[in-house]
Amino acid sequence: MTTPLRVGIVGCGNVALNFHVPAYQALPERYEIVGLADPTPERLELGRETAGLTAEQVHLDAAALLAREDVDVIDVCTPQHLHRDLVVAAAAAGKHVLCEKPIAARPADAAAMVEAAQQAGVVLGVMHNYLFFPEVVALTALIGSGELGEVRTVTVNMLGVVDSPGAAGYRPQWRHDPAAAGGGVLMDMLHGVYLAEHLLGAPVTGVSAFVDSATDGDAVEGLALCRLEAGRRAGLVDIGWGMGQGGIAVHGTLGRAVAHYRADGTMPWAPFERLTVTTAAGTRTADLPAGQELGPLIADAMRDTVADLAEAIEAKQDPAADGAAALHTLETTVAAYASAALGRTVAVPLPTDGPLHQAGVLGLQDIDVPADSPLRRRGLFGLTTGA
Ligand SMILES: NC(=O)c1ccc[n+]([C@@H]2O[C@H](COP(=O)([O-])OP(=O)(O)OC[C@H]3O[C@@H](n4cnc5c(N)ncnc54)[C@H](O)[C@@H]3O)[C@@H](O)[C@H]2O)c1
Structure with a gap:
């Protein structure tokens, strides 16, 4: 059995806490959530409680999460105009990345993200659930x-x-x-x-x-x-x-x-x-x-998307949506x-x-x-x- 991938989630909004956290938690053999980041204190605290983490594992500044050596995958769940800088920095730090859809608000940003992942040799998957x-x-x-x-x-x-x-x-x-x-x-x-x-x-x-x-x-x-x-x-x-x-x-x-x-x-x-x-x-x-109904439907589809990402990382192949x-x-x-x-x-x-x-x-x-x-x-x- 392979060791679980250690995930850090950036952005503790609705999609992250309602769906991404349960998606990873449904696959304990594949994933372990080890960190969160969000500049909005109330969302960070809600995220910490939802994911069952300690105060040391959560960060107001995403850079602190990206710098951690105990993180293998960064999952970007912020609004799309903020995706580029976070994904580029995560790839540069050698992390595999899952990014919420739309990949970005501007195609040039998405192209920069694709380029950064290629340069770093990491997988960039997108949540086309x-x-x-x-x-x-x-x-x-x-x-x-x-x-x-x-x-x-x-x-x-x-x-x-x-x-x-x-x-x-x-x-x-x-x-x-x-x-x-x-x-x-x-x-x-x-x-x-x-x-x-x-x-x-x-x-x-x-x-x-x-x-x-x-x-x-x-x-x-x-x-x-x-x-x-x-x-x-x-x-x-x-x-x-x-x-x-x-x-x-x-x-x-x-x-x-x-x-x-x-x-x-x-x-x-x-x-x-x-x-x-x-x-x-x-x-x-x-x-x-x-x-x-919507809740379990999205949760299951996101579970299957992150399972597919784990396969892609392990087998060095493309995820369902790269x-x-x-x-x-x-x-x-x-x-x-x-x-x-x-x-x-x-x-x-x-x-x-x-x-x-x-x-x-x-x-x-x-x-x-x-x-x-x-x-x-x-x-x-x-x-x-x-x-
Ligand atoms: N795949 C799907 O079915 C699906 C469903 C809903 C949302 N989404 C996508 O997920 C993303 C987030 O949507 P949402 O509904 O959760 O938004 P939201 O407004 O509920 O949450 C956004 C969160 O991002 C945080 N944030 C802002 N700047 C940040 C930064 N620099 N670093 C870290 N966190 C930061 C905010 O504090 C907030 O908690 C969007 O891109 C959206 O399109 C996808």
Whole structure:
């Protein structure tokens, strides 16, 4: 038996304490949590209690945790605009890294993180946990079996996303600040973007999109309808805060598969109900148990993600989502914003010397967004009408 990997978690917000801590604790043979860091004293203390650590094991300054020799893996759970410096420093200190999604708010930051991990020879995994949802695993296997033929379209509907605030002691509304979050509901739920591409089984090379705010005066979008081009395959990813429909549909040359959620709602808030498969032979329901409610669903998917990371570290192989894959997902998402602003399809990858790669959604301020763009009228992402 190998010794458990010793983990230090940076950021003791909602995701860290509700899901990452239990995920590691569910795998005592693979992981031991040995430290935490958070500059917000009340979150650090809550984290210390949740993880069962001593006062000496927790730090207000992440640098103290990164400097410790008894830490093998750093898990970065801060808001995304803070990921780069922490991940680069962790890699430089020789630690393997798990980073929450989105990998960063700006593609250039993500590229710097990928580079730092490569230079240091450490694994950089990203928490793309929806890949481990049971119905996604089942859809992947179904596609692999050939029963649906060649995949042509994938539709991911997540129009009933709940606008959850961040931890009260920090900045509960950081998801509505484009400088911190890098976008709105689409950026927060870019799970839909990587899921669509994963099920398409081909790299996205172009994006077109419609985005709009949910309420007047909001600086980020609350609705995003995206079309992802991947050769002859295409994904439709619709994401919005509110009460709209959810579900996943894969359509191939020989059939279709549709994942249904409670009351046609949006995962993970609405639990998975059933997967139907329709071919010329008729319609059948796949043999899958009904899904779990949000809490245990996310906890299990994060447990499986960190188990996969441990395998990757041990076997010196790529995790389910590595830094380069997450950078591509981020660029695809930023391309959706650019498409909505410019009114045309935007190619992925983004030019590395351009404002979108360098500054993410805020880079829209430095490109030629038409004067009559609805994004300007809405005041999204710092764009103005100049009036
Ligand atoms: N994979 C998922 O399903 C999922 C779910 C929720 C959140 N997330 C991601 O997790 C990240 C955190 O989200 P959250 O909801 O937990 O946010 P949150 O607002 O609840 O918590 C953020 C925490 O980071 C801490 N922090 C701020 N600056 C720090 C620093 N320099 N060093 C260490 N800690 C610092 C804050 O004090 C706070 O405790 C985001 O990137 C988010 O997108 C992922």
